[in-house]
Structures are given as structure tokens and as C-alpha cells.
Amino acid sequence: MRSKIQKWGNSLAVRIPKSAADKIGLKEQDAIDVAIEGDRVVILPVLKKEYSLKDLLKGVTKKNMHGEEDFGLPVGREAL
Numbered sequence: 515m516r517s518k519i520q521k522w523g524n525s526l527a528v529r530i531p532k533s534a535a536d537k538i539g540l541k542e543q544d545a546i547d548v549a550i551e552g553d554r555v556v557i558l559p560v561l562k563k564e565y566s567l568k569d570l571l572k573g574v575t576k577k578n579m580h581g582e583e584d585f586g587l588p589v590g591r592e593a594l
Contacts, residue, residue, distance in 0.1 A: 530557075
């Protein structure tokens with residue numbers, strides 16, 4: 515698949531063909547990382563991992579759980 519580099523303001527831009535974007539699930543406004551590997555420019559989608567409370571709580575154990583912390587007497591609106 516070939517594309518062309520074009521001027522966009524003071525930068526250069528490359529259009530990603532729809533078929534390539536569809537193949538990896540890339541859509542408008544998705545974040546990407548641009549990396550240089552030797553003499554290549556590599557564009558990678560930023561994968562957003564979604565967490566659920568249930569999954570996060572699976573990592574809590576008696577060994578890594580801490581006790582309560584005392585931050586002193588209430589101040590400001592906390593005192594109300």
C-alpha cells in the first residue's frame with residue numbers, strides 16, 4: 515500500500531488508507547505513537563486498556579493492603 519507525504523501547516527502528514535485503518539481498527543481521533551526504528555517511521559495505535567473495579571480488586575491481598583492513615587484533625591469544610 516502506498517501513500518504520499520503532504521504538507522500540513524508546518525508539519526508533514528501521511529494519509530492512512532481506509533483499508534489499512536479498518537484492518538487494525540484505527541479510526542478518526544484515535545491516539546497513535548510515532549517511532550523511529552533505524553531508517554523507518556513506525557506508526558502504532560495507542561491501545562487503551564479498560565479496567566473494571568472487579569479486576570482491580572483482584573490485585574488486593576492482605577500482604578499489599580495498608581491500614582488507615584491519620585491526617586490530623588478536620589480543617590475547613592471537613593470540620594462541618
